[in-house]
Amino acid sequence: MYKMKKVYIGTNWKMTKTYQEGAVYCNELLKISQRLSSDIQLFVIPSYTMLSSIKEILKESTIQLGAQNMHWEEKGAYTGEISPTMLSEIGIDLVELGHSERRQYYNENDEDINKKVLAALNYEMNPLICIGENMNQKENNISVETLAAQLKVCLKNVSEEDLANIRIAYEPVWAIGENGIPASADYVNEIHNEIRSILTTLYGSKGKNIPLLYGGSVNLENFLEYLQLDNVDGLFIGRSAWDMTSFKEILSSIDNLLTEEVNS
Ligand code: 13P
Numbered sequence: 001m002y003k004m005k006k007v008y009i010g011t012n013w014k015m016t017k018t019y020q021e022g023a024v025y026c027n028e029l030l031k032i033s034q035r036l037s038s039d040i041q042l043f044v045i046p047s048y049t050m051l052s053s054i055k056e057i058l059k060e061s062t063i064q065l066g067a068q069n070m071h072w073e074e075k076g077a078y079t080g081e082i083s084p085t086m087l088s089e090i091g092i093d094l095v096e097l098g099h100s101e102r103r104q105y106y107n108e109n110d111e112d113i114n115k116k117v118l119a120a121l122n123y124e125m126n127p128l129i130c131i132g133e134n135m136n137q138k139e140n141n142i143s144v145e146t147l148a149a150q151l152k153v154c155l156k157n158v159s160e161e162d163l164a165n166i167r168i169a170y171e172p173v174w175a176i177g178e179n180g181i182p183a184s185a186d187y188v189n190e191i192h193n194e195i196r197s198i199l200t201t202l203y204g205s206k207g208k209n210i211p212l213l214y215g216g217s218v219n220l221e222n223f224l225e226y227l228q229l230d231n232v233d234g235l236f237i238g239r240s241a242w243d244m245t246s247f248k249e250i251l252s253s254i255d256n257l258l259t260e261e262v263n264s
Helices: 019-033 048-058 084-089 100-106 110-122 135-139 143-154 161-165 185-208 223-227 244-263
Strands: 007-012 040-045 064-067 094-097 126-131 167-170 212-215 234-237
Touching: 007 212, 007 244, 019 040, 019 048, 019 244, 040 094, 040 244, 048 064, 084 110, 094 110, 110 126, 110 143, 126 143, 135 143, 143 185, 161 185, 167 185, 185 212, 185 223, 223 234, 223 244, 234 244
Parallel strands: 007 040, 007 234, 040 064, 064 094, 094 126, 126 167, 167 212, 212 234
Antiparallel strands: none
């Protein structure tokens, strides 16, 4: 049985769309979103080049706009980086931090991510912190320890007051992308329960309300199963949301589920 609360559904476009494609997508999403339950909190995370133009498209809507990364410093000699001041100036709502591709290809670590989390909070943007174990850690049965260490460091010095602005995405590295193996709903259930318990150990009852999203090969076959798990508050989707036909199908099924719940 589905539980009534806000569900967070969003997509990370990675490096896949041009501005032209992104604009067509967002205009379509805007139309679809007007027919959806207000309990669905949508978000899109495009590439930097189109953030201000997409902000214009989404400005009258409740769809949140995110950036895929951010430096923690306000300004300075950091060629190629984008600061929290720059993102907040264009009204960015959310910053994705610590995605496994950033950790894997650009050597980001939990300490860096922690500095970015604190900077995002300082600028009133929601950090969407990505955590996940790799296949080696899973096979060595240290998934939970890995996630606990990631959470502890990424959330260092985050106050209880700021918790309401934190979002966490559990994305097992082995489940992400073209070569990803979709996780079983049982595994996602087990790990999300563990993450919840790590958060309550860190923050007491306040740790119960932090939205926990699941991501990694979410597709038309598995999204409903994941979403109906107790500690899954939303989905963070790549490939299956890049194509509007499939994202639309996902969104209308979630909307039906929420509507059935209201009427039951
Ligand atoms: P896929 O859904 O394509 O596996 O990507 C998930 C992801 O990386 C979201 O950040």
